[in-house]
Amino acid sequence: MSKIALITGATAGIGEACAHVFARAGFDLILTGRRQERLDGLAKKLSEQYNVGVATCAFDVQDKEAVIANLESLPAVWRQIDVLINNAGLSRGLDPIQNGAYSDWETMIDTNIKGLLYVSKIVSNWMINNGFGHIINLGSIAGKEVYANGNVYCATKAAVDALNKGMRIDLLPHGIKVSAIHPGAVETEFSEVRFNGDKERAKKVYEGFTPLSALDVAETILFMASRPAHVNINDLVLMPTAQATATTIFRQ
Structure with missing residues (x-):
């Protein structure tokens, strides 16, 4: 039986890259995102390219009732x-x-906080009932180091860092693995979203150095997920070579 990975925010960036990387590794996938048409297109591409099963759930993780309704509607076979x-x-x-x-x-x-909690509560209970599972939380270097004008975003990612540690402790007796990955600068739609669609301003964020790609992060996540049963990577910070801290970047 194939393994199953559930990926939230799968319609772009790191989530979409994870979908490709995990499908290539033979995982069946549950993909969630806000845009059904993107989910449908991605599901079709992955199933054809990698011959894996793909289920989709279109919802915004901010909407607690939508999270519960969509996930609880999944058949038992997809809850493994x-x-x-x-x-x-x-x-x-x-x-x-x-x-x-x-x-x-x-x-x-x-x-970043409540959506992660809504999904984790449901899936962690499935994992406990199943007797296996691994939760991987996407943090950020912003959760480790606060920078000017980052205030609330940094606070939400610091919360992810804390929640990851709490999950690790709480789920330990159940044999559930919990990990976090904290990337530095990754060139995705992230900066465009931050700047409300201003592509020129977003582009300047990555000028003069080579940032991480979504694929770099996805491949590292697969590495974390594929360690032997007795190995858990609790916390991993992943940076471009040109970036030493949240704000220290060598640009040429």
């Missing part, structure tokens, strides 16, 4: 999840705390 990749997350705005928009704060908190 080996790996949960809590990838859905975003940043909105880059303003000092006194100028931050309430709507940006709420979106980041509801997605």
Whole structure:
């Protein structure tokens, strides 16, 4: 029987790269995201290219009731999840705390923290019942080091760091693995979303150096998920060679 990976935020960036990498490794997939048409297109491509089973669930992780309804509607065979990749997350705005928009704060908190919790609560209970599983949480270097104007985004990723440690302790008696990966600069739609679609401003973030790609992160996540049963990578920081800290980047 094939292993199953559930990937949130699978329609772009790191989530989409994870879908390809895990499908290539022979995993059947449950893909979630907000855009059904993107999910359908990705599912078709993956099933044809890698000959794997793909189920899709279109919902926003901010919506607790939608998360519960969609996941609980999955047939029993799809609840035998080996790996949960809590990838859905975003940043909105880059303003000092006194100028931050309430709507940006709420979106980041509801997605990066509450959304992760909603999905994890359901899937962790399935894993406990199944007697196996591995939860991999997508953090950020922003959760390790606060930088100017990062305030609330950094706080949400620091919360992911803390929740990851808490999950590791709470799920230890059940034999469930828990890991976090904290990437530095990754060139995806991340900066476009942060800057509300301003492609030129987003492009400048990655000028003068080679950032990580979504594939770099996805392949590292697969490495974490494929360690022997007795090995758990608790916490992994992944950076471009040109980036030493959240704010120290050597640009040429």
